[in-house]
Amino acid sequence: MSEHISSSETVATLKLLLIGSSGTGKSCLLARFVDGNFPDDSSATIGVDFKVKVIENEGKKYKLTIWDTAGQERFRTLTSSYYRGAQGVILVYDVSNRDSFNDLQIWLTELDTYCSSKEVVRMIVGNKVDKESSREVSKQEGQEFARKLQTLFVECSAKTKFGVQQAFDELVQQIIDTPSLWQKQATTNVRIQSNTNDVSQEYSGCSC
Ligand SMILES: Nc1nc2c(ncn2[C@@H]2O[C@H](COP(=O)(O)OP(=O)(O)OP(=O)(O)O)[C@@H](O)[C@H]2O)c(=O)[nH]1
Numbered sequence: 047m048s049e050h051i052s053s054s055e056t057v058a059t060l061k062l063l064l065i066g067s068s069g070t071g072k073s074c075l076l077a078r079f080v081d082g083n084f085p086d087d088s089s090a091t092i093g094v095d096f097k098v099k100v101i102e103n104e105g106k107k108y109k110l111t112i113w114d115t116a117g118q119e120r121f122r123t124l125t126s127s128y129y130r131g132a133q134g135v136i137l138v139y140d141v142s143n144r145d146s147f148n149d150l151q152i153w154l155t156e157l158d159t160y161c162s163s164k165e166v167v168r169m170i171v172g173n174k175v176d177k178e179s180s181r182e183v184s185k186q187e188g189q190e191f192a193r194k195l196q197t198l199f200v201e202c203s204a205k206t207k208f209g210v211q212q213a214f215d216e217l218v219q220q221i222i223d224t225p226s227l228w229q230k231q232a233t234t235n236v237r238i239q240s241n242t243n244d245v246s247q248e249y250s251g252c253s254c
Pocket of ligand 1: 069071073173
């Protein structure tokens with residue numbers, strides 16, 4: 047999957063969502079994937095933020111809008127709107143923090159509450175594999191958990207960039223391979239107020 051930023055028409059706008067406990071590295075993963083860097087000082091997300099990236103897959107362009115949500119409960123508002131129209135959801139935990147792995151159950155419950163569509167592609171991502179010496183969750187354990195839930199699974203490091211491209215590539219590929227997710231649904235107009243952006247976006251997304 048290669049990346050091109052051009053003004054030519056995109057085939058579809060895909061909405062991806064990053065959820066997971068505070069400090070797992072969601073904002074850093076987003077910065078690494080979209081901007082190609084690792085922020086020196088990543089402060090807690092307040093509400094929701096998002097970035098846009100245009101990618102090319104088999105000669106067709108897709109616009110990804112990737113929403114980065116706050117892990118801290120007190121900074122989460124209008125939660126249902128985060129999920130509306132999403133075609134892919136990435137649940138992030140920190141491999142060096144077992145609590146963040148245990149918290150996945152809570153995030154999965156929220157996901158089921160606000161996004162009941164079975165088609166929405168789910169991926170579990172174990173971030174911070176560069177912290178191998180303080181690892182608390184083995185790769186096998188993460189894989190097994192994802193296998194039981196029938197979700198995609200990737201380990202990565204936003205810091206070293208290991209696995210980050212792979213994670214987004216696999217998620218997007220599965221969405222593209224499920225045309226019913228992005229081809230037929232009614233277009234929804236969503237007005238987004240985030241801490242860095244205020245734009246109107248159109249999504250051909252699912253109805254969850
Ligand atoms: N070692 C290491 N540290 C990371 C990695 N990714 C993020 N961090 C650090 O983890 C901390 C939290 O990162 P954020 O990206 O702000 O976490 P978040 O999940 O967006 O947190 P909230 O916005 O509160 O939900 C920061 O100090 C980052 O520098 C990684 O891959 N490796």
